[in-house]
């Protein structure tokens with residue numbers, strides 16, 4: 001597999017008609033179509049840990065459309081580890097693109113009922129000493145620590161505001177850890193009704209890090225995880241038209257829509273904005289054909 005180098009794209013149009021306001025975008029989406037962006041960083045420390053402990057098989061959880069599932073499959077193949085995905089719900093008649101891709105990357109799938117999934121019940125045969133467990137979505141401290149490299153690998157010191165999408169909050173926790181004094185990290189949750197998310201993020205921070213500047217802006221989830229409206233699709237198409245940057249409808253479409261609105265409603269003049277494009281473009285394969293122009 002050929003991984004590409006991420007880069008910072010300067011001065012993108014935020015499409016909110018605020019004169020002079022632009023943002024730079026950290027293009028983690030270009031790293032790889034499958035192990036896109038943040039998943040690559042989130043998995044790094046887990047894989048290192050598993051190899052160090054001489055584990056042979058990675059076990060993780062996810063839904064049928066999970067970017068984490070497909071990224072884990074690819075990362076395991078790259079590191080000669082076996083992997084098993086415990087998938088939420090009965091085996092579907094028609095497999096999602098995500099599941100097909102993960103299988104192609106060598107992942108074995110175990111489908112469990114939604115009730116068992118909620119309790120994260122692990123089939124006993126997957127509990128041997130050879131198995132290494134990664135939480136759903138890669139949530140956890142090793143995941144957040146892997147993310148801190150994002151702000152170190154690129155010159156991000158002069159940004160005052162850094163925006164990211166929030167699923168489990170692991171990426172945001174990592175960005176908070178790596179942030180410098182004077183930098184504000186703003187997260188846009190893509191799930192609805194997640195009152196616990198702030199605590200989930202704080203659970204990955206030490207007390208000093210909890211005092212850093214960060215906030216969550218909870219109005220741009222479009223009714224829930226993987227839900228979308230024509231308004232979101234139109235925004236994504238217009239955004240591509242103007243900036244030539246593809247977005248996905250689950251995470252980064254909502255993120256960029258949110259930043260466009262939020263920076264319009266609040267005074268950002270003189271601020272230096274960086275938006276983390278965390279990838280996830282493979283998710284668009286589950287949209288009806290023709291919805292997106294790219």
Ligand SMILES: *Cc1c(COP(=O)(O)O)cnc(C)c1O
Pocket residue numbers: 037038039042067068137165166167168169170171172248251252278279280281
């Ligand atoms: C998984 C994912 C996220 C969310 O990351 P968390 O660490 O779970 O908050 C954001 N963007 C994309 C594209 C993702 O695939």
